[in-house]
Structure formats: structure tokens, C-alpha cells
Amino acid sequence: MQRNPCIANIKAGYLFPEIAKRRREFAAAHPQAKIISLGIGNTTEPVMPHINAGLAEGARQLGTAEGYSGYGDEQGLTALREKIASVLYNGLAEPDEVFISDGAKCDIGRLQLLFGSGVKAAVQDPSYPVYVDGSVLIGSAGGWTGNGYDGIIYLPCIAANDFFPDLSIIPSDCIIYFCSPNNPTGAVANKDQLAALVKTALQKKSIIVFDAAYSEFIRAPALPKSIYEIEGAKECAIEVNSFSKTAGFTGVRLGWSIVPKALKYASGESVNTDWNRICTTIFNGASNIAQAGGLAALDSEGQKEIRFLTDYYLENAALIRKTLIAQGITCTGGDNSPYIWACFPGRDSWEVFSEILEKCHVVTTPGAGFGPAGNGYIRFSAFGHRADVEEACARLV
Ligand SMILES: *Cc1c(COP(=O)(O)O)cnc(C)c1O
16 A cells, blocks of 8 residues: 655654654653743643533533534534624624634644645645644645645744735735734734735735634734634635634644635635535534533623733733843744743844743744744744743743
């Protein structure tokens, strides 16, 4: 049996396993060190009571004759689709444009099936790894060239352009992956910037996959939380989102994608119809227990809990940001996002990663792991217990 040749194209050592390996090696050599992780973007705080009661009630009902349900609609519970449309999109999306998923990352992988292996992909550089790795797996990008993957159009987002890319390098007919608030830079695109992005996608007959996984961390009222706040976006953009970082559902697994009915392929066919077909073919729907939790998260009480939880992580972010700035380190993010992107000009980011681990016993994420333009940067994650974040900050000075 032949191996899928695309798998061989994926560079060895996905970022986070490599970080975990280096942490293990350090811990083995320094068994007395109390290592604190500000590395992986994994949530740490418990699910809040109202949302947790929703999950528990969903599980309890499964044990009753009246409440039991088996397979549900692959697109998700109608009530949840309606509630996402009304509570989170306030008329910007219709319930039948909302598709419930087991998470944004899984959907980003599956969405690539809509376009197949012939399509070009443009990504913010640096970016969340799944856009690029998924493109390599489906065969729309080739092998590792030593400085990125063959065929991926990297859009550098660096201090010199205020972490918003030069859109003129985007070719026609491509998928543009765009994440705002961005992981890893923490940068949030403003309305004018997103309007320019939408305009480019329409002109270049391209489709944007907009990753809004951190939209609930936005506090500045003028910053857009959804791409659909921009006119014309429904003709050129799919939006993915998730309860992972906001409700602490990283392990529960629940997200959604918005696939507008106005979104068409060049041939005029409906992308929404095809996405429905893909969901019913290779996805059997999100867990009904998780969806019961999602319904609770969208109640007014659940929304307050999400605000509380995201505020908590944003306070961590502010502490880290303040500490770094006091050290004279230039950084971005950490105000409307749980990530702080710290600049170490001219330095190799794996080297800075090792230095912070060895001197402070703090695990971070080297920027180079997110793309070629990430070298020279370190990502600090605000996902952590307050006491650990305070201790890590004390060690960083
Ligand atoms: C964490 C994260 C997600 C969420 O993925 P899930 O599969 O929903 O847990 C999506 N996009 C980005 C950029 C993320 O950092």
C-alpha cells in the first residue's frame, strides 16, 4: 500500500510536539525546576457554572426516555443554529448559513474539500499552522523549501506593516486564510483593513476563510468581530469560529462555520449547498451534549460567563504585556487578544525560546514555528492560572 505522498511533504515535528520535547529534555536535566507554560494556547480555567449545567443537563437527558436522542442533523441543532445567528450575528447570518462543528480547526481541514487540490492558498505569515498544513495534506501545496512550503503564498505580517499584509501580492482564484484577532501576533484588523481585504477577494475572485476564534476577546468597540460586518463579505467569505477559547470548550469540542448562501463558485454553483453535502457525507454532527452546552453559553447568563472568562485571560495578557514592555521589549497584541507577540530583532526565535526556558523556566512559543516571518519573535500566551502568570512575570524581570 502506497503512502499518501502529501503526508511526506509535511515537515517533521509539528510545532507543539517539538516544544513539548524540548520542555521534557529541560525538565529531565533540571528536575528541581518549576516550569511554567505560557506556550500552548490551551485554556486552563474551569467551565463556568451556567454553561457547565447546560452540559450536565444535556448528558442527563440522554439517560431518560423522553430526552434521549441519537444522531442529530449533521448541520447541528436547529435551536443552536438559530441562537448563533441571532445572539452572535444579529441578522448578519441566517440560521441555514450556520453549520455546527466539532471545532474550528476540524472545519478548516474539512473546508479545503470544497476547493480540492488545485487551488492556491494565501496565508498571513505568521499564522496558525492548520491553514498551511491542511493545504499541504490536500495537495494544494508542495514540499518544504527550507523557508516555507512550495506553492503557499505567504503574506508577511511584520512590525514594518503593522502586522497587516500587503494585499497586492494575492493572486486570483485562491483561498485567503485570514485570522483576526490573529494567532500568533495578537493583531486585530480594523474595519478599513477588512474592507480592503474583502475588496481584494472580490476583485481577485478569491474566497476568504476568516478565522474569528478570538473575536470574543475584542474589547475596542470599533474593531469588527465578524467579517460580515464588512459590506460584500457574504459574496466572498466563509467564517469559522469556536467555543474553545471563550467558553473553555477546548476539550468539549464545539464550533461553527458560516457559509453564506450568496457565496458562489466561479461556475455559479452554491458553496453553501456543497458544504451541506460535505457535512452530511463525512461528518456526523457535533456531540449533542456539547451542543446543549453551546445553547447555555448563548443564554444571557452564559454570555456573562464568557465575558468573565475572557476578561480573566485578558487581565493575564495585560500583566505579561506590561512586564515585557517594562523590560524594553517591543510587543504587539495582548489588549484585544490573549496573545502577546514580542519582538527580538535579529535573533533566532528557537534560540530566544531556549534562553527563556533556561533562565526563567518559562515555556513560550518560538515565532518561527508559525511561518518564515515569525522568526525574531516569541509568542506569549495568556492562557494560564493567575498565580502562574504572576510567577512567570516575576521571573521575566
Ligand atoms: C484555538 C484556535 C482555534 C480553535 O480550534 P478548535 O478546533 O475550535 O478548538 C481556531 N483557530 C485558531 C487561530 C486558534 O488559535
